[in-house]
Structure formats: structure tokens, C-alpha cells
Amino acid sequence: MVGYRIERQVAVLEVAQPPLNGLTRAVRAALMEAIDRAEEDDAADAIVLIGAGGTFPAGTDVTEYDRGLQEPFLRDLCDRVEYSEKPVVAALNGTVFGGGLELALAAHYRVAHAGTRFGLPEIHLGLPPAGGGSQRLPRLVGAAQALDMLGSGRVIGAGEAAGARLTDLRTEGDVRQAALDFCDTLRMGGTGPRRLGENVAGASDPAAFHAAIAEARAALSGDRDSLQAQIVMLVEAAALLPFEAGCALEAEIFNDCLASDRARALRHVYLAERRAAQGAPDAGPEVQAIAVLGSGGLAVQLVARALMQGLAVIWAARDGQALETAQGRMRALLATGARDTAAVEALCAGLSLATCKDAAAQAGPGAVLITERGYDDLPWPEGALRLPAYTDAVQGVGLRFVPPAHRARLVEVLQGPDASRAAVLRAAQVAQRLGKLPVRVVSDRDTLAGRLNTAMNRAADALIDLGCSPYAIDAALLDWGMPQGVLAARDRRSLVDLARIDLVSGVNWCRALVEAGRMGAAEGGGFYDWKDGTPVPSESVLTLFDAQRPPRGRPPENIRTLILGAMANEGLHLLAEGRAVRASDLDVVSIHALNLPREQGGVMKAVSLRGLFGVMRQMERLGHPDTAFWTPHPEWGRLVKNGLDFDAL
Structure with missing residues (x-):
């Protein structure tokens, strides 16, 4: 897991945890022990951290976030590296992402292969760094680059100017030998550890540092509670607070974010996509x-x-x-x-x-x-x-x-x-x-996307049957994070074909609109009036609909819950029929094909986060005559009875 070898008076600690040398709890513990050993080893006067198999540790174990983090934490490992009494050189190659980059920043020096890529993608999981990266990075590269890397998750190459600022030496050759040579140079110069926690070089131009902070804060548009706002605060803290206080603030924000529904949803999607992508092992030679x-x-x-x-x-x-x-x-x-x-x-x-x-x-x-x-x-x-x-x-x-x-x-x-x-x-x-x-x-x-989309539209029609405004339905979805409403989407693709469908129950509202001469966006009007490509709510449509059923308002959250519940119920049918392999595949499809917001986790996860029992009760109490559609699948009740959610499927 962590090899230990003395080469040229250097303790080489090699992480071997295929495929990406992830910093699991076991790897973190093994590295802590190896550093202790290297410090006590008289045969070594420096330490090199390196990854086996072509990459430095490429991040942490995301599954550990839901299982519960265990000591030693990433911040413990990074502190142990930084406070080593012997100089620590990180030999970087491959993908140095997330916790791997935080470990590299904790090292005293960094030697990188020219093809190395760096990134801090935790933002895509709804999290800030966890190992002191938000405090070490600005001290090394300044506020502007730190804000860019932490706030965007952008990957940069060692050959870029931004990548060069992260390293002390780049090489086209063997990074292991380059790191050992670098240790020789340190030894000959009598150079010891250089700790970023004690360094404020990145803030050597206070005016530029604080100008970058002010620009980033202005771009938040008054949003002071978002993760982006907290990242700005953490980068600012690197210049204003002692290192330990900044790291304590980072830990507090990390723990708060870790427990949030948004972070749970984003982690779920990340793992769901990874499971889907693992579907082609040993499938023959690579396609050329x-x-x-x-x-x-x-x-x-x-x-x-x-x-x-x-x-x-x-x-x-x-x-x-x-x-x-x-x-x-x-x-x-x-x-x-x-x-x-x-x-x-x-x-x-x-x-x-x-x-x-x-x-x-x-x-x-x-x-x-x-x-x-x-x-x-x-x-x-x-x-x-x-x-x-x-x-x-x-x-x-x-x-x-x-x-x-x-x-x-x-x-x-x-x-x-x-x-x-x-x-x-x-x-x-x-x-x-x-x-x-x-x-x-x-x-x-049948595709999963097609079945889920049909359920979403069928639910929207049912809500209109019960008096809901089509514009309230779309507004509820837009406010939730979808790029367009379900009824505006119908207009964009024309209502003519949809008008021919005979519904099991309720009114075919597309047919009603087509009979009234409203064919869709291309003809200037459908559910909406369309002006220069923009949908505008139509009073004539509301008059037409209200003549066929009395209007009745619904809270936006109730609209969202019922539509999501109907889609998740269809997902249970797809699973029971054996068409979908796992519930998380339905989440992936709903995000990538139907544009459900990623930070909500997909259709099945969104319902799980709302609570299966509450969503089921709202569906049962809806009172729409299409009872077969709105009756929760038997599996739903079984999960509720056993205190489980859709993650169990």
C-alpha cells in the first residue's frame, strides 16, 4: 500500500493503491506511519512522496464521505507532512486532483513531470478542500489563481503558467530521478523544510490580493451563503488569519457542507456516473x-x-x-x-x-x-x-x-x-x-429517458386537470433549477403530434390548444405566446383552461414533489420490469437527458432526500382520476416500511 525504500539517502514513500492511488483511510494511516519511520531513519535526510503506476495520489475516497470519515483525516496527514523535520519533496505525475493536490501542497517542494495535471474538483461535490488546501494554495499562488482553481474545479497542466506556479521543478524525464536529484541539491545547499503554512508569498502584493477578493465577491450578486461565497471567505482568510485559524475555518465549512443535501446529491451523482461508466470492462481491444x-x-x-x-x-x-x-x-x-x-x-x-x-x-x-x-x-x-x-x-x-x-x-x-x-x-x-x-x-x-419524460408530462397534465396554472408548473421547475419548463418544451417541439394522443384519463390539453389554433412556438402560440423566441404567459390560454376546470393554486414545492414523485414511481416500474439496471441509472438519465438539476441528485435521489413517506402521501392524496398512474408502486411502501430509500435499490 505504501512502499518504503532508501535511495541516495532519501526515504522514498511510494503509494500503491490501484487504479488512482486514492487517499483512503488505510493509505492515510500507512503514510503517517511511513513519515514517522522516515523521520527516525538515520539513513535518510529527505523524503520523497510518489505514486506507483503512473500517477501521484489522484484524490480521496468519495464513498468514505457517506460511510463516515475516520482518523487519520486528510488534514492530519497534510499537517504531518508539512511539519516533518526533514524536507519532503512531492514527485508529481499523472492526475494530481483534490486530496492529492492538497497533499502535494503540504509537501515542502514539488517536482512535476511536464504532463502532470492539477485540479481541485471538490466544488463539483459541493465541498471545499478538507486538508488545508484553501489556506496553502493562496499562500503559494495568490488570490486570483486560488479563487479560479477552488471555485471552478478547472484542471490545469504543469506546462501552463498556472501549473508552473505550483511547482519548483518540471521535467520531461523520470520524475522519480528528478525528485532524487532535487533532494541532492537541497542537501548540498543545506536547505531544509519550507512550509506554506509559514509562507505568505502569495499575498506579497496585498493590493492585488484584495482586489481579486473584491472582484470575486462582487460576482456573487449578493449571495453570501453559497459555497462560492464561502470559498471567497476562505481565500481571504489565508491573508488575514493565522494558518491554524484558517484551517479551523475550512474544517468548519467542510463539515457543514458535507452534511448538506446539496453535497449528498452531488456525491450521489458522481458515484452513479462512475458506476455507469464501469460497464465495459474486458470488452476487447480499444476501439480505434x-x-x-x-x-x-x-x-x-x-x-x-x-x-x-x-x-x-x-x-x-x-x-x-x-x-x-x-x-x-x-x-x-x-x-x-x-x-x-x-x-x-x-x-x-x-x-x-x-x-x-x-x-x-x-x-x-x-x-x-x-x-x-x-x-x-x-x-x-x-x-x-x-x-x-x-x-x-x-x-x-x-x-x-x-x-x-x-x-x-x-x-x-x-x-x-x-x-x-x-x-x-x-x-x-x-x-x-x-x-x-x-x-x-x-x-x-423504450428508453429510460422516454419513459421518465412521459411520466413528467403526464403528471403536468394531471396538475392542469386539477386546476393548476401551466405557468405555475413551469415556474416551479425553473425555480428548482431546470433550464426550461415542461410545457414550454412542448411548445418548442410543436403540439400537433401530442394532440393526436388519446389519454387514459383527463384532458389532452395539447389537443385543446391545437383546436383553438395554437400549434406551438413556431406558429407563435401554444401554451405560451411566443415573442422573438421568448415564452410569454397567455391570458387567453388561462381563459380556455379555466372554462374546462376551476382554477386552483398550488405551492411550488407541492408541484415539484408531485412531478418528481410521478417520475420516481415510473422509475420503480422500470426497475420492476427489469429495464433499468439500478436506481442510480435513472438519476443519471434524468440529469443528462431531461435536464434535472445536478445538485438535486436526479429524480430518485431528489425523492429520497425529500423523504419517501411524505412524497408517497402527497401522491395518494392528490385525488386525480388517473389512479393507476398516481398509485405508488408496491416497492415504495416496502421501502418506507423498512426505513429505506431509493439508494437501497
């Missing part, structure tokens, strides 16, 4: 090339995405003229952002065109993404992985991309009745090679 069949919008987006991911792409379509047009659209897509013509052409060097017949064979051990109908009659080489990505039923394996496919992160891997486990794993690996997050679904057509 794919074939794409088709010339429509999905094909254009997938070709662009594959090229951006460094894949070789073989593109074919039956209509040569359409394919030529599609290439121009694909280049325009690649040109968005900061790419110039040369950069676009460099990416397109990985593209080749082929006949439809040859495309699958040329993809080799990769896959063939079929983006539209009309390619089923092609001769498929033995072992070719055919992945239909359009909406027809699949017998084997299919992929369903969240639009726009070149940007959105999620893809659902549909496992049809004839799919083999090997093909499913290979499809997930293809998705990952495209930079996507794959979620497995046991289905020949």
Missing part, C-alpha cells in the same frame, strides 16, 4: 475506428464527435449528393468554437469515405453506427458490431443518443432480446470511446 452510415443530422453529429475524439471514421450513405452536403455541415459543426480552418482540416484527416458495402469491413474491430433506415440489406462481415441509432425496435444492441449527439454526454445502450453480453459490453465501450456516458437498458425500443 468506426463506420457511420447515413447522411442526416444524427450522422453529421456523430461523425463530428468521433473525429473530435480522435477516432478514424469511415462514412457512407446511399445518396452521394446528400453525403456531400452532409460533409459541409459536419465541417461547419467542427468549426464552431475556436477552431480555425487548419484545425478543422486536421481533424478531418481521420475521415474517409466508402461505399455502404465496404464501410463495415473497413471499420475492423470497431463498430458500424446506423443512423437511419434503409441499410438492413447490406452484407455484414462476420463479427461486425451493428449499432442502429435510430428509433426503430432492435433485436440485438442499439444506441440512443441524447441530442445534440456531438455535445450531449449520455447514450442509452439498448439490450434487445437477441443481444449477447459481449455485444452489450462492446457497445458500451464504443460509447465511451466517443466520450459518452453509457447507461444499459434492457429493452428493444
Whole structure:
């Protein structure tokens, strides 16, 4: 776990905890013991901290936050390193993130390989640093860079100016040998420990330091309770308070945040995404090339995405003229952002065109993404992985991309009745090679996103049936953090098709609007009046609706709870049917496909945080005639009876 070896009068402490050398409780304890040993070892006059397997410790064990932190805490380890009587040199390579970077900051000196990447991503978990990083970092690099790193979680490279400020030496060679050479230099110069806790070099220009603080505080727009505001306060404390007092403030804020619903939700999402991403182990050789069949919008987006991911792409379509047009659209897509013509052409060097017949064979051990109908009659080489990505039923394996496919992160891997486990794993690996997050679904057509979205819309219709204003429904969701309301979203995609659906119970409000001449946003009016692309509540719509049911107001939290409850209930049905593998997959899908706010944890976690019993009671008391939809699944009652929540599924 932590190797100990004397090399050139240096105690080399090597953390070996695959895959990322995480600073688990056991690793922290072992490092503490190893530092004690090195200090007492007369054969060593310096200490090097290094990670085995290509990376310095890349962070802490996130699962420990929910299990309960145990001593020695990260701050204990960092203090032990900093107050070592022998100089400690951190030999940095790979990904030095979170607790790993805090450990490196606690070391007296830092030697880094030029390819090392640094980051403090705790902000994405709703947390500040826990090992004194908020106090050591500003003392080293000043307020502006510290605020940027702590407040954004941005990853920086050792070769950048910001990365260079974190290190004393960079090397293109073996970082272990560079660190040992650095120790030789310290020895020859008689140089001992240099502790950031005793250093205020980052605040050597007080005017610049406090100007950065003032700018960051002004950007908060009066929000003094957010984590961002607390990070500003911590960075300011690095210049105003003694080191120990600043670290005590950091610990207090960390403990408060750790127990918050927001941090619990963000940790849940992080772990849920990690579980989903682990779906393609041992799926064969890494995908290097794919074939794409088709010339429509999905094909254009997938070709662009594959090229951006460094894949070789073989593109074919039956209509040569359409394919030529599609290439121009694909280049325009690649040109968005900061790419110039040369950069676009460099990416397109990985593209080749082929006949439809040859495309699958040329993809080799990769896959063939079929983006539209009309390619089923092609001769498929033995072992070719055919992945239909359009909406027809699949017998084997299919992929369903969240639009726009070149940007959105999620893809659902549909496992049809004839799919083999090997093909499913290979499809997930293809998705990952495209930079996507794959979620497995046991289905020949239905997607998790589609089922959850239908439940969300069905719940909204039921609330309108019971007198709720459509604008109150959307406002409740917008205030919660969704980028758009469910009814405004209907307007944007047109109400005409939705008007044809016969509902099990209640009024088809889309049909009522279409019959009144309101087709959606493109025609100027649906649930909303649309002015220059902006939805505006319509008095005529309220008059139309109120003529069919008496208006009745509802508190925003009640609206949110009922919609989330209905979606979670549908999630329980998906789990019971065996379509969803785990409840946390439903959270991932609801965030990445339906835009539920990440800091709420996804649909199942949001209901768990509200309390299953209370949400269930609100659904049972709603009184809507669509009782089959609103009746909680039996599993819901079982969980309540046993004091559990959806995390148990």
C-alpha cells in the first residue's frame, strides 16, 4: 500500500493503491506511519512522496464521505507532512486532483513531470478542500489563481503558467530521478523544510490580493451563503488569519457542507456516473475506428464527435449528393468554437469515405453506427458490431443518443432480446470511446429517458386537470433549477403530434390548444405566446383552461414533489420490469437527458432526500382520476416500511 525504500539517502514513500492511488483511510494511516519511520531513519535526510503506476495520489475516497470519515483525516496527514523535520519533496505525475493536490501542497517542494495535471474538483461535490488546501494554495499562488482553481474545479497542466506556479521543478524525464536529484541539491545547499503554512508569498502584493477578493465577491450578486461565497471567505482568510485559524475555518465549512443535501446529491451523482461508466470492462481491444452510415443530422453529429475524439471514421450513405452536403455541415459543426480552418482540416484527416458495402469491413474491430433506415440489406462481415441509432425496435444492441449527439454526454445502450453480453459490453465501450456516458437498458425500443419524460408530462397534465396554472408548473421547475419548463418544451417541439394522443384519463390539453389554433412556438402560440423566441404567459390560454376546470393554486414545492414523485414511481416500474439496471441509472438519465438539476441528485435521489413517506402521501392524496398512474408502486411502501430509500435499490 505504501512502499518504503532508501535511495541516495532519501526515504522514498511510494503509494500503491490501484487504479488512482486514492487517499483512503488505510493509505492515510500507512503514510503517517511511513513519515514517522522516515523521520527516525538515520539513513535518510529527505523524503520523497510518489505514486506507483503512473500517477501521484489522484484524490480521496468519495464513498468514505457517506460511510463516515475516520482518523487519520486528510488534514492530519497534510499537517504531518508539512511539519516533518526533514524536507519532503512531492514527485508529481499523472492526475494530481483534490486530496492529492492538497497533499502535494503540504509537501515542502514539488517536482512535476511536464504532463502532470492539477485540479481541485471538490466544488463539483459541493465541498471545499478538507486538508488545508484553501489556506496553502493562496499562500503559494495568490488570490486570483486560488479563487479560479477552488471555485471552478478547472484542471490545469504543469506546462501552463498556472501549473508552473505550483511547482519548483518540471521535467520531461523520470520524475522519480528528478525528485532524487532535487533532494541532492537541497542537501548540498543545506536547505531544509519550507512550509506554506509559514509562507505568505502569495499575498506579497496585498493590493492585488484584495482586489481579486473584491472582484470575486462582487460576482456573487449578493449571495453570501453559497459555497462560492464561502470559498471567497476562505481565500481571504489565508491573508488575514493565522494558518491554524484558517484551517479551523475550512474544517468548519467542510463539515457543514458535507452534511448538506446539496453535497449528498452531488456525491450521489458522481458515484452513479462512475458506476455507469464501469460497464465495459474486458470488452476487447480499444476501439480505434468506426463506420457511420447515413447522411442526416444524427450522422453529421456523430461523425463530428468521433473525429473530435480522435477516432478514424469511415462514412457512407446511399445518396452521394446528400453525403456531400452532409460533409459541409459536419465541417461547419467542427468549426464552431475556436477552431480555425487548419484545425478543422486536421481533424478531418481521420475521415474517409466508402461505399455502404465496404464501410463495415473497413471499420475492423470497431463498430458500424446506423443512423437511419434503409441499410438492413447490406452484407455484414462476420463479427461486425451493428449499432442502429435510430428509433426503430432492435433485436440485438442499439444506441440512443441524447441530442445534440456531438455535445450531449449520455447514450442509452439498448439490450434487445437477441443481444449477447459481449455485444452489450462492446457497445458500451464504443460509447465511451466517443466520450459518452453509457447507461444499459434492457429493452428493444423504450428508453429510460422516454419513459421518465412521459411520466413528467403526464403528471403536468394531471396538475392542469386539477386546476393548476401551466405557468405555475413551469415556474416551479425553473425555480428548482431546470433550464426550461415542461410545457414550454412542448411548445418548442410543436403540439400537433401530442394532440393526436388519446389519454387514459383527463384532458389532452395539447389537443385543446391545437383546436383553438395554437400549434406551438413556431406558429407563435401554444401554451405560451411566443415573442422573438421568448415564452410569454397567455391570458387567453388561462381563459380556455379555466372554462374546462376551476382554477386552483398550488405551492411550488407541492408541484415539484408531485412531478418528481410521478417520475420516481415510473422509475420503480422500470426497475420492476427489469429495464433499468439500478436506481442510480435513472438519476443519471434524468440529469443528462431531461435536464434535472445536478445538485438535486436526479429524480430518485431528489425523492429520497425529500423523504419517501411524505412524497408517497402527497401522491395518494392528490385525488386525480388517473389512479393507476398516481398509485405508488408496491416497492415504495416496502421501502418506507423498512426505513429505506431509493439508494437501497
